[in-house]
Amino acid sequence: MKHWKKIIFVVAVVAGLVAACSGGPTATPEGATGIPQDAAAVAAQRGLTPADITAALKTYTPSGQTDPYIMFASGGQGGQVLVIGVPSMRILRLIGVFSPESWQGYGYGGGGDKVLAEGNVKGKEIKWGDTHHPGLSETKGEYDGQWLFINDKANARVAVIDLRDFETKQIVKNPNAIVDHGGSFVTPDTDYVIEGPQYATPIGWGYAPLSEYKDKYRGVITFWKFDRDKGRIDPKQSFQIELPPYWQDLCDAGKGVSNGWIFCNSFNTEMATGMGVDGKGAPYEAGTTQNDTDYLHIINWKAAEADFKAGKGKDINGISVIPLETAISDKLLYFTPEPKSPHGADVTPGGEYVVVGGKLDPHVTIYSFDKIQKAIAAGPTEKDTFGVPVLKLDDTKEAQVELGLGPLHTVFDDKGYAYTSMFLDSAVARWTLGGPYADKHPEQPWTKVQSLPVQYNIGHIAAAEGDTASPDGQYVVALDKWSIDRFANVGPLMPQNFQLVDISQTGDKMQVLYDMPIGMAEPHYAQIIKADKLKPWQVYPEVGWNPETQSVDPNAVKAGSEKVVRNGKDVEIWMSVIRSHYTPDLVELQKGDHVVWHLTSLERTPDATHGFAIPGYNINLSLEPGESQTIEFDADQDGTFPFYCTEFCSALHLEMTGQMLVKP
Numbered sequence: 001m002k003h004w005k006k007i008i009f010v011v012a013v014v015a016g017l018v019a020a021c022s023g024g025p026t027a028t029p030e031g032a033t034g035i036p037q038d039a040a041a042v043a044a045q046r047g048l049t050p051a052d053i054t055a056a057l058k059t060y061t062p063s064g065q066t067d068p069y070i071m072f073a074s075g076g077q078g079g080q081v082l083v084i085g086v087p088s089m090r091i092l093r094l095i096g097v098f099s100p101e102s103w104q105g106y107g108y109g110g111g112g113d114k115v116l117a118e119g120n121v122k123g124k125e126i127k128w129g130d131t132h133h134p135g136l137s138e139t140k141g142e143y144d145g146q147w148l149f150i151n152d153k154a155n156a157r158v159a160v161i162d163l164r165d166f167e168t169k170q171i172v173k174n175p176n177a178i179v180d181h182g183g184s185f186v187t188p189d190t191d192y193v194i195e196g197p198q199y200a201t202p203i204g205w206g207y208a209p210l211s212e213y214k215d216k217y218r219g220v221i222t223f224w225k226f227d228r229d230k231g232r233i234d235p236k237q238s239f240q241i242e243l244p245p246y247w248q249d250l251c252d253a254g255k256g257v258s259n260g261w262i263f264c265n266s267f268n269t270e271m272a273t274g275m276g277v278d279g280k281g282a283p284y285e286a287g288t289t290q291n292d293t294d295y296l297h298i299i300n301w302k303a304a305e306a307d308f309k310a311g312k313g314k315d316i317n318g319i320s321v322i323p324l325e326t327a328i329s330d331k332l333l334y335f336t337p338e339p340k341s342p343h344g345a346d347v348t349p350g351g352e353y354v355v356v357g358g359k360l361d362p363h364v365t366i367y368s369f370d371k372i373q374k375a376i377a378a379g380p381t382e383k384d385t386f387g388v389p390v391l392k393l394d395d396t397k398e399a400q401v402e403l404g405l406g407p408l409h410t411v412f413d414d415k416g417y418a419y420t421s422m423f424l425d426s427a428v429a430r431w432t433l434g435g436p437y438a439d440k441h442p443e444q445p446w447t448k449v450q451s452l453p454v455q456y457n458i459g460h461i462a463a464a465e466g467d468t469a470s471p472d473g474q475y476v477v478a479l480d481k482w483s484i485d486r487f488a489n490v491g492p493l494m495p496q497n498f499q500l501v502d503i504s505q506t507g508d509k510m511q512v513l514y515d516m517p518i519g520m521a522e523p524h525y526a527q528i529i530k531a532d533k534l535k536p537w538q539v540y541p542e543v544g545w546n547p548e549t550q551s552v553d554p555n556a557v558k559a560g561s562e563k564v565v566r567n568g569k570d571v572e573i574w575m576s577v578i579r580s581h582y583t584p585d586l587v588e589l590q591k592g593d594h595v596v597w598h599l600t601s602l603e604r605t606p607d608a609t610h611g612f613a614i615p616g617y618n619i620n621l622s623l624e625p626g627e628s629q630t631i632e633f634d635a636d637q638d639g640t641f642p643f644y645c646t647e648f649c650s651a652l653h654l655e656m657t658g659q660m661l662v663k664p
């Protein structure tokens, strides 16, 4: 309390002083050069307004202080995940996921190679991914800080990241889809990680001409079973549901009252197939936007799971697929219309409503789960082309709120407000929820309260603990696609702009606090978790730890037991690593030898990481304290190869080297 009073006092004093210097920057106590020592003078010299100063005070984080929130953002085409502190907006880490990442030694000879190879597509190595939606594991609808999942839109893959060491442990390739989009999102207890589709292809992506689009092309939604004990997705316990070839987009899992259901929006219910070779068809962007409405997909996943367990799925490429006709006859799938090219389907914290933004409609449409259930019980009278029952919009709709142009995604807070990203308006719209949320805010329910300009073209929006059953309501982050004039020009490929927005006050008091350039990819979604829910290791629990098995490796090396064993052309090396020495520091090979090399870091000091690079062999490891790694390669190049440590670990880091001699 005292702390806060002090901050408020400082803001008041500084703001007052700045206001007093209304003549603009003037002489400072230190003269024209150098940094003035007085806060008001600094503000005057830098031309900061009182609002700037307030924003600075809300985000500035002194050295040694840590952030109350951690944001996991997708790294877009970088195929990675970014870990960012909130509100300081400092990048804390990169996590290599679908792309090799050399700092972490991910994909350069060590354990990461195996994980990356799991993502091969029919044996073909894929060197990148297009990460879209990170999904934190949940327990009872709350982030539990244990796991993170993320999809690769480009190749229909889902990865599992262990939040004990922030490393990717598994990649699963969807055997029946070549692209995805609506994932990954978890069910409230992380029973399943959901991977929704996007551009329809024949199941298994075999060839079929576009003239057979309606008959042969399909959407397919995947429920990947997550085994918490093993920390892996279990494809054998996973299943899929066949969907019509509409382009299913984002999904969200029901929770609370709607637990057991999921909701996905879709577009291209027109089943447009483009202009074609003769150029006579409608272009995709026109063909897919003919209809006034598309279909919100309403899926009863608990009933689908029961069908899967009852053997009602068909095995296709090693996974059980519930056919569309079974999904219809067993009441697993319903549609209800949603306005014009929707993007985003977001479930309110208690699970009562689903909010859908229509990119080409100025409203968000709010569906009531209760009304959906009543409409289902009453028996739908309409069907789509494929026989899927369609619930009337009037029967499922709770409200529509006019927000402006280009509503996309919606997140929630603890005050009964919703926040929708407005792509075309470049704004964050704050609006009020009704029903059980109505008495949490002073305004009318289902009403826009504020439209806050952001810079520019906001895609997703993320809220603190935003996808949980109890969002926090301190911050939202606007994930702006364009930055244009916000940062110094670094060439035509410009950074994205993450804007931190303070939402702690009710009414129209949202304020942009900070612009953070993301100069390495185009993130799509992010989730923000309370930092104290994460319990990552500082050093691996024991010396010789294998991050793949999360246990001590049988080939871990103890001090004094280092050795090199030759058996014909097979050479096996057990090497220890500690400041500032590799033992042994000489490895003699013959060209053509097959080499298995175990390395164990004997370090127990936090941050005492060593690298291990073999020049010319494309090998680089990051050996964190206690970590054990095994590399395997053929000594196919003769010569002298000084291996060395790539982390500046000690005063004698440059001396941390050795020789691999390969005789011709």
Ligand code: K7E
Residues within 6 Å of the ligand: 132, 133, 181, 250, 343, 408, 409, 458, 459, 460, 524, 525
């Ligand atoms: Cu970029 Cu969620 Cu893939 Cu919207 S998605 S913006």
Ligand code: CUA
Residues within 6 Å of the ligand: 579, 580, 609, 610, 611, 645, 646, 647, 648, 649, 650, 653, 654, 656
């Ligand atoms: Cu070890 Cu540098």
